[in-house]
Amino acid sequence: MGAAVGKPAFGFAVAPRTQAEERLASAEHALLQWTRSPGADAGIWDAEANYTNRGLLAAVDEVLLLAEARPFPLPAASSARRRLDDAVGAATARMVEEFLRVRVWNASPLRGAVDRLSLASSGVSLLVFPSAGERASSASTGGELDASDGSRSGASSGVPDEVAALLDGECWDELDLVRPAGVAVLHEIALRMVRAGCAMELSRAFVNAPCDVLDWFLSILRVECSQRTTESVIKRWTTVTKIIGKAVVAMRGQLHAQNPGAFDSFRDEYLVAIAENRVLILLEFANGFTTITSHDKLVYMLGMYEALSDAAPNLLLLFSGARKELVSERIQDILTKLADAIKIMVGGVVAKVHGHSPHTPSAAGGGVHPLARDAMTCVELLARHRTTLDLILAGAAAADERGPLAGLVSELMAGLERSLQGKLAVACADAAGPRHLFLANNVSFILNRAADAGDVASLLGAAWAAVRRSRLERHVASYVESSWGPIAAVLETPVCGRGKPAKILAEFKAAFTKARDSEACREVADPKLRAALRNAVTEMVVPAYCAFLQKHPRLGESVRYTDDLAESLSELFEGEAAGGRKM
Incomplete structure (x- = not known):
C-alpha cells in the first residue's frame, strides 16, 4: 500500500504541502496540459472572442495571484519559487498565444471589394502609345477597365463599384472594421501581462498580430505577381495602396473609439507594429518597379507615384520617433526612384514624337495620322497628372512660366507639327491640294482633342489654340485653291x-x-x-x-x-x- 499523505515513505520524511503549494500544483496541472501540446486545445477564447476554456483562464489568474502574494520565502522554498516562476512564464506564454489567436479586425465588409479586385480582368491597357488593336478596343469599350492610375472615376472606367467606393473614401465611416469583442479580449490579455511584468513580451508579439483588413488586400499583390502582366501588377498595387492609406485612418479612429481598458496604453504601439509590417511590404513591391524606364509604362508609374504620395501622410500619422523616420525615409527613397524613372519615360515620349518614322501608314485619303492620335493621347494623359509632373520635372524640362509640364508639352507639340508639316505630309500626299487637306485634317483633330479635354486646353493656352485655328483656315483655303x-x-x-x-x-x-x-x-x-x-x-x-x-x-x-x-x-x-x- 502506498504511504499515507504526510507520513514517511521509503524511510524519507515528506513535508505536507502548504495551501499555496496546493494552489500552485493545481494551476500547474492546467497550464502544463497546454504547454505539453500547444495548439491542441481550444484555448481560452476562440478567434471570435468567445470563451472556450474558462478553467485555463482561472489557472492563469491563480498563478498571477500567487506571484503577487510571494508565498514562498527564500531560501527554504527555492524549489517552489522556481516552479512558480516557470508557471508565470507558461501563463504569459498562454496569453501571447491567445493574443495571436483572437481576431480584432473585421474584414467581412470588405469581402466584396477584395473579391472583385482579385478577379477583375486587367482590361484594355491604355498605353501612352497604344497599338492599333488597343486603340480599336479602347474605342469600342469606351476606355480603360481599370482606373487605378487615378485619372477616371470608378463609374466611367469600369472599376467595380465596391472598389470605387473605397477609393472615393466616403464609405469608411459606415464600415465596422473593429470587433468590440476582440478588443475586450485584448484588454483582458493586457491586464494580465502587465500584472506579470511582461508588457515587453506582449509588445514583441504585435508585429505578428493578424490583421485581415490589410492582409486581404496585400494578398492580391502576391497573386498578381505570379499571374498578371507588369502593368496589371502596378495597377493593382496602386489601387491597394490607395485603399490601405484610407483603411489605416479608419482603423485608428475605430480602435480609439472602443471602451477604455488595460490595452489602451498599447493601442498606438499595436497599430504602428501591424501597419509598419504591411507598409514595408507595399514599399518593397514598389521598389521592384523603380527600374522600369520604358515610356509605354508611364501612365502606370505616374499612378504608382501619386498613390504613394497621397497615402504617405496618412501612413506616417501612425508612426513616431525612429519608426516614423525609418518609414518616411523609405517612402521618400521610393518616390525619388519613381521620379527618376518617370523623367526618363517622359524623355522617351518626346523622343518618340520627334523621331517618328514617316513610313507609318496614314488614314485612308490623307486623314488623321496615327502619330497625331498617339501624341494627343499622350498629352491628355500627361495633362491629367499635371501637378505631379510639374513637381517631378521642375528644373528638368523646358522653362515656361506656366510650369515645367507646359514647356515640355509645347516642345512635344512643336515636334509633332514639324513632323506633320514635313516628311509626313510629303509621304501621305503627292500634291499640294491633298497635302493641305492632310494638314487641315490633323490640325482640326489636334484642336478638337485639346478643346474636349479641358486640362489639355489650359495646358496649351488660348494663344496656342488661336494660332492653330488661323493655320487651319489657311490650310482650308490653300486646299480649295490648289484642288x-x-x-x-x-x-x-x-x-x-x-x-x-x-x-x-x-x-x-x-x-x-x-x-x-x-x-x-x-x-x-x-x-x-x-x-x-x-x-x-x-x-x-x-x-x-x-x-x-x-x-x-x-x-x-x-x-x-x-x-x-x-x-x-x-x-x-x-x-x-x-x-x-x-x-
Whole structure:
C-alpha cells in the first residue's frame, strides 16, 4: 500500500504541502496540459472572442495571484519559487498565444471589394502609345477597365463599384472594421501581462498580430505577381495602396473609439507594429518597379507615384520617433526612384514624337495620322497628372512660366507639327491640294482633342489654340485653291480662242467629275471641318458655274444645273465607302 499523505515513505520524511503549494500544483496541472501540446486545445477564447476554456483562464489568474502574494520565502522554498516562476512564464506564454489567436479586425465588409479586385480582368491597357488593336478596343469599350492610375472615376472606367467606393473614401465611416469583442479580449490579455511584468513580451508579439483588413488586400499583390502582366501588377498595387492609406485612418479612429481598458496604453504601439509590417511590404513591391524606364509604362508609374504620395501622410500619422523616420525615409527613397524613372519615360515620349518614322501608314485619303492620335493621347494623359509632373520635372524640362509640364508639352507639340508639316505630309500626299487637306485634317483633330479635354486646353493656352485655328483656315483655303481653283478657272478664262462654250463646259464637267470622284473618297472625320470644306469648294465652283451659264444662256437652265452641282459637292470627303456620282 502506498504511504499515507504526510507520513514517511521509503524511510524519507515528506513535508505536507502548504495551501499555496496546493494552489500552485493545481494551476500547474492546467497550464502544463497546454504547454505539453500547444495548439491542441481550444484555448481560452476562440478567434471570435468567445470563451472556450474558462478553467485555463482561472489557472492563469491563480498563478498571477500567487506571484503577487510571494508565498514562498527564500531560501527554504527555492524549489517552489522556481516552479512558480516557470508557471508565470507558461501563463504569459498562454496569453501571447491567445493574443495571436483572437481576431480584432473585421474584414467581412470588405469581402466584396477584395473579391472583385482579385478577379477583375486587367482590361484594355491604355498605353501612352497604344497599338492599333488597343486603340480599336479602347474605342469600342469606351476606355480603360481599370482606373487605378487615378485619372477616371470608378463609374466611367469600369472599376467595380465596391472598389470605387473605397477609393472615393466616403464609405469608411459606415464600415465596422473593429470587433468590440476582440478588443475586450485584448484588454483582458493586457491586464494580465502587465500584472506579470511582461508588457515587453506582449509588445514583441504585435508585429505578428493578424490583421485581415490589410492582409486581404496585400494578398492580391502576391497573386498578381505570379499571374498578371507588369502593368496589371502596378495597377493593382496602386489601387491597394490607395485603399490601405484610407483603411489605416479608419482603423485608428475605430480602435480609439472602443471602451477604455488595460490595452489602451498599447493601442498606438499595436497599430504602428501591424501597419509598419504591411507598409514595408507595399514599399518593397514598389521598389521592384523603380527600374522600369520604358515610356509605354508611364501612365502606370505616374499612378504608382501619386498613390504613394497621397497615402504617405496618412501612413506616417501612425508612426513616431525612429519608426516614423525609418518609414518616411523609405517612402521618400521610393518616390525619388519613381521620379527618376518617370523623367526618363517622359524623355522617351518626346523622343518618340520627334523621331517618328514617316513610313507609318496614314488614314485612308490623307486623314488623321496615327502619330497625331498617339501624341494627343499622350498629352491628355500627361495633362491629367499635371501637378505631379510639374513637381517631378521642375528644373528638368523646358522653362515656361506656366510650369515645367507646359514647356515640355509645347516642345512635344512643336515636334509633332514639324513632323506633320514635313516628311509626313510629303509621304501621305503627292500634291499640294491633298497635302493641305492632310494638314487641315490633323490640325482640326489636334484642336478638337485639346478643346474636349479641358486640362489639355489650359495646358496649351488660348494663344496656342488661336494660332492653330488661323493655320487651319489657311490650310482650308490653300486646299480649295490648289484642288478646285484650276477647275473654276476653266470657266473664268476668256472664251476667245478656246472653242465653243459647249466645249468649254464639257471640259469643265470632265475636270469637275474627276475631282469630285477623287475627293469624295478622301475622309474628313470632323463634321465641322467637312462642312467648312464643302462650303469653301461650293463658293469656289458654283458662282463661276452660274456666271458662265448666265453668259451663255443657250447651254441650259442655270438653276437646274446649279442644283445638281451643289448636290454633287455635298458628297465630298465621305471616305472610301462613298461612291462618286456622275453628272
